[in-house]
Amino acid sequence: MYEYLKGLITQVSPGTIVLETKDGVGYKIYPANPYHFEVNQEAQVFVEQIVRETEMSLYGFATLTEKQLFNKLLNVSGIGPKSALAILAGAKPADLVTAIEQSQVDYLTQFPGVGKKTAQQIVLDLSGKMDDFASLVEQASASFADSGATGAAKSSSNLEDALAALEALGYGPKDIKKVEKALLGQDGSTSDLVSKGLTLLVTG
Structure with a gap:
């Protein structure tokens, strides 16, 4: 439904951010690293809406590449939104694509919620299907620009x-x-x- 949202970051917490758009609506978003953002920062966040029986959530990404990888991971049996987000938080997109294509199971098991069986399933389901990321991998290292810390935060x-x-x-x-x-x-x-x-x- 949504490709991205633009607006003002009004809240940052360990698991979420809130982005308020110009129409005054505040969207609660689950990003990989909320602390890429600061309150009162203008930002554009690529988002994916996940709808379940008892939940409707927005997951946020630094780049379109990360969003596309998130959706790829969701196609793997045993991988849910939170596991996919944790993988993207800990892996550079280029490294993740390489690990999948080279069947690096040990690399994949280092993420929370990913055991050996799930890692093998990721390789089985996605290996040979990552060619569409070839032209995007160079862009994958682009990240949210950190604003320098202000004040005397300890x-x-x-x-x-x-x-x-x-x-x-x-x-x-x-x-x-x-x-x-x-x-x-x-x-x-x-x-x-x-x-x-x-x-x-x-x-x-």
Whole structure:
């Protein structure tokens, strides 16, 4: 139904953002990394609407490529919206396409909700079907531009928010503790810390 939404970011939380359009409607969106955004930032977000019996949700993406990959992943048996979003949060689109085409099952099992059986299913269902992304992979590294942090936000507060964002993506207490230990004392915006945390979790 929707291709993208443009408007003002009015709320950022560990699992969601709210984007208010010019007509005054606020859309609750589930992005891979909410802290790419800041309150009062003008943004364009590619979205996919998922409708279920008891739920209607919007999932948000930095690029059209990410949205298309999200929909590809949803075609895999055992992959739901939250799992697909967590995969895209932790993997660069080009790396994900390469992993699928080269049957890198171990790489895929590093994401929350993806066991060996599901990873094998991703390869089985999508391998050989990613050619339509060949011309887009170079664009896949494009990301939301982080706005520099303003004010004197404490690193500890940024880390707490980053850990909450990882938890919202489905990572368990053991993984969160691992990230907290590795990032403790590091400087950076919440978005930076989320990205670093995801890198640690994916690369081990």
